[in-house]
Amino acid sequence: MNLKQWLFLVCLPITQLWASSTEVKIGVLYGNTINEINAIQHKGNPKIFFDSLLFFRIDSTFNLKIVADLDSLTIFNNESKIARCKTVKILEDPESVTQLKHPNFKNEKYYGGQLHISSNSGFIFALNILPLENYLPGVLEAEVGINRPPEYYKVQAIICRTYTLSHLRRHEMEDFNLCDKEHCQAFKGFSKSGTELQKGVQKTEGIVVVDNDFMLITAxxxxxxxxxxxxxxxxxxxxxxxxxxxxxxxxxxxxxxxxxxxxxxxxxxxxxxxxxxxxxxxxxxxxxxxxxxxxxxxxxxxxxxxxxxxxxxxxxxxxxxxxxxxxxxxxxxxxxxxxxxxxxxxxxxxxxxxxxxxxxxxxxxxxxxxxxxxxxxxxxxxxxxxxxxx
Ligand SMILES: [Zn+2]
Ligand SMILES: [Zn+2]
Structure with missing residues (x-):
């Protein structure tokens, strides 16, 4: 047994230094060429900011049309122009799920966690920021689909968690961690709770695969x-x-x-x-x-x-x-x-x-x-x- 392995084993009884709140920043709708999008409230009641300005809503639901020009956004609510800003931030409340809608999307797209929307040279640029453990079900659903055996979801959750943490710098130049395409890992967005897929993630929370030097493996x-x-x-x-x-x-x-x-x-x-x-x-x-x-x-x-x-x-x-x-x-x-x-x-x-x-x-x-x-x-x-x- 080498010194590293000995140290590792000695340290094993010390517990829970890992923060389950580890967040990941995912570039969603990556590579799209759309210049407008609708952000629609699906669940919860998140706070919305246009840059640093809080969007006061009388009504608890929202359906914002966000139009990008070269470096900023124009926001419409019920066809009325209500703001112009660089970034729309939809902050999460524990229950919030927001739909992003565009006629070009083949499937409906829902996101939990925070959404930051801005313009990237006239195209919609969207980031979904959420806890690692909330991100993984959306990856499993996209990568392996539904109706798989429960034990297999545990395997895939561990692999995708390991992959995520060892590739956090993949899109560093673009100021996020991973994109939502196969280039990194396909990510579907919000995945509904209570499924075997969700349980596979929960039952293996925080578990990863490491090599002999305790480095995360290329999974x-x-x-x-x-x-x-x-x-x-x-x-x-x-x-x-x-x-x-x-x-x-x-x-x-x-x-x-x-x-x-x-x-x-x-x-x-x-x-x-x-x-x-x-x-x-x-x-x-x-x-x-x-x-x-x-x-x-x-x-x-x-x-x-x-x-x-x-x-x-x-x-x-x-x-x-x-x-x-x-x-x-x-x-x-x-x-x-x-x-x-x-x-x-x-x-x-x-x-x-x-x-x-x-x-x-x-x-x-x-x-x-x-x-x-x-x-x-x-x-x-x-x-x-x-x-x-x-
Ligand atoms: Zn085989
Ligand atoms: Zn990528």
Whole structure:
């Protein structure tokens, strides 16, 4: 046991230094190109400020139309112009939920917590500021959806909490923590209470996954590994000890476990030249050799069919728009046929496998230890105490 680990264990009995009020600032409606929006009261009675001016309301409900110009906002209430300001702040009361509405939105959007709305070069820019634990249900709903096994929601809550805290600086330049798109983690906004999804977050409150040095892990996950996960360095160049390739039979019977894709010879050749400059024209002839086969009984890093030409499978996946890098290829009847397995980058936790394990009554701890090697599952208060003493 090294000194860090010894110190960590000695410090374990000291409790509850983590503040459950940790807040996150989320850029919502990220990347939109709308220049007006309606903010409508759905629940609660929040205070509203136009810059520092409190909006006095006779009536307890509001429906504000907010129109952005280059650097400020004009506010209308029932079609009457009532203010001009830089920022509209809708502060939270414990119950408040506000709807943001625009004809372009496919789904209705509701937000708890605070909303700060301003103009970003004429486009609506909105921040949702809320406690971490209130943010996570909206992430789970967007990332994994409803009707999943209860134990799986615990797994995913821990992963998303770990991811959030290790990526708080992702949008530092734009003055918020994470956006609401897949670039960070998809976030749906307010998620109604009392669901299994909510319970998964509550029952694991403050729990995260750390590595041997008690650093938050890169909590990678993907839809389906196809039977074997991938070493981190095969996809992202960085070798992480807890992201090792493992065999996974739990996901094998799910829909995403296998796929096929076909290319006509000409289009395959064109695309392969795009994938890598190493793929020279003299290599084209390999396609017309009768016994052309590329097989992956276990996962490989390179497409190594052509002598002296090692093409990264992750580059093929991007350019050829493949579901995964785990495929075999053959040349048949003038076509290249790919027989693939799995969906996603393949690193870390396999969601289909974890869902299956949850149904088979594995605990969230066993599931996390299965997909992430040599990690510890700890409460943030222990982590804060350790950092505090470092
Ligand atoms: Zn982002
Ligand atoms: Zn799997």
């Amino acid at each position: 990678a996950f993907h839809a389906n590994c196809g039977g074997q996960t991938v070493n981190s360095e095969d996809v992202w160049n960085k070798k992480l000890d807890y992201l090792r390739s493992i065999k996974d039979t739990f996901c094998l019977h799910e829909k995403s476990a296998s796929w096929t894709k076909e290319f006509l010879d000409d289009s395959w050749i064109q695309k392969m030249h795009k994938v890598s400059k190493e793929y020279k024209h003299e290599n084209d002839s390999i396609l017309f050799v009768k016994d052309f086969f590329f097989t992956q009984a276990t996962r490989k890093k390179f497409y190594d069919v052509v002598p002296n030409c090692m093409i990264l499978l992750k580059d093929m996946r991007t350019t050829l728009e493949l579901k995964s890098t785990y495929f075999s290829a053959e040349n048949r009847y003038g076509k290249i046929i790919l027989h693939g397995r799995g969906f996603g980058h393949g690193v870390g936790l396999c969601q289909d496998g974890a869902i299956r394990m949850s149904k088979l009554n594995y605990s969230y701890k066993s599931i996390l230890h299965f997909y992430f090697q040599n990690v510890s599952i700890v409460h943030l208060d222990k982590l804060d105490f350790y950092k505090f003493n470092e």
